[in-house]
Amino acid sequence: MTLDANIFLRQGRFVLEGHFALPGQITALFGPSGSGKSSLLSVIAGLKRIGRGHVALNGRVLDDSAARIHVPAHRRDVGVVFQDARLFPHMTVAGNIAFAWRRAPAGHRRAIEEVAQFFDIAPLLDRSVRHLSGGEKSRVALARALVAAPELLLLDEPFAALDGTRRRTFIRVLLDMHRTFRLPMLIVVHDIGDVAALAASVIGLQDGRIVAAGPLAETVRATAFRKLLDARDIGAALPAGALRGTNAQNGEHVWLRADNVLLTTQLPRELSARNVVESRIVTLHREVNDAVLVELESPAGFFFARITTDAASELGLVPGRTVWAVVKAHLL
């Protein structure tokens, strides 16, 4: 699957503009509130019409302002899971899923029972959608979207209402869904830790503009992307295998915050932390409040450590120097 988009959309004083391509994996759409994430999803889904530009899915033109082409939402092969689930209240759980099944292309119909098993909602099939919990509603919405057999699935903060364990469970469901059904996804995600857990690539959006886009680990290194983050969240995405003692599985990433990294100039001995990474200092970014952001390079990838200005000068940290980074992995 490839999606190629070059869009310009004006809504009052807000302008959404940018060019990007989606690979056939999970891509996270990241940016502050009001940056245009939901509008971008609406454009790709065909629920909003662009002013200028073009959108193509697997080579099929969905929008082309110059040729006056606009394929309506119901003919796009693009599915959407909305934040508020939007289940049909006049149907049962099974009715909602069957609604999608009846309209799916003949050769792409999945058995409703199997899908229900996968999402663990088989016991709910005969229930009315009104008495479902938030998590159950989300899973029914996922099942319904999957049964419609889209070529690309857009998800607008599907786990915004969930917290803690239920949130991690839901992320696991999304990853399993992606692997089992090979369904490319574009997901609006608010938390950078969730971005690392879910996505293989990322699009950073600010004030309606795409400031960074591409494979996860490289893209989050860009200064423009770092500006999207809260100071406490600044960090890097490391492959799950690079650190010991995290919950992440192979192929996934963990978000390593700069504040969770200590630096020493000598290999530490008899230390409780399980992760000590030999790395080389790339640059030092001076921050406000007497802090220094140290950009480090290691065989596992680049990452940051935040230390005080005093510590940086006492340890004599300069670009090119080798240091040992100590990480408490269970914080991730």
Next chain:
Amino acid sequence: MTLSAAELEILTTSFAVAWRALLWSLPFAIVAGLALSRPQLRGRLVLDGLVHLPVILPPVLVGFLLLLIFGRRGPVGAALAQVGIHLAFTLDGAALATAVMIFPLLVRSSRIAFESADSRLFEAAAVLRAGPLDRFVSVALPLAAPGIVAGAVTAFAAAMGEFGAVITFAANIPGQTQTLPLAIYAVLQQPGGEGEALRLAAMSIAVAMTGLVSADLMLRWARRRFTE
């Protein structure tokens, strides 16, 4: 209270007129209600005005306009007479006059029903491959149905009591066009008719109350069923 043969006939006529009026008016009212529920519709103000004309105009004038159009010499009436359909001074005519009078009521209730159906659900249906007509039939109409039906029940009760337009266009013919209010009017014209008028009035009130209460019960049921 047992009904006399004449009273039973009046009640039957009233029901026959009201049913026909409802069946003829409702499909157009649903379409008009849907159109008016769309904020982006062009000419919405004009359509809204046209729909509400029967409320503003004196009912006698509506009956007179119907006579001009559907009367034997009217442009439509003459054409219909060619194929053997006569509307003026018939039960069907009484139903047509009533249909026009209850039209605004029906449009109003279906418009509110469509407006209160969550439009975000139409987007959800669209991304599940449902086209515009499909969305109307499988999502908008079922969600609006309780409101439309409740409105139809109210309109049916109102149809039983329509007077001015009916008497002008269809006259007051016992067994054909004499509905409850027309019968009340007729007995009041006779000396000593007050007693009979009271009996008919009681029937009229009973029909109206039954209609209103059942419409309300239906809306409550629907609200319980469809609100999450």
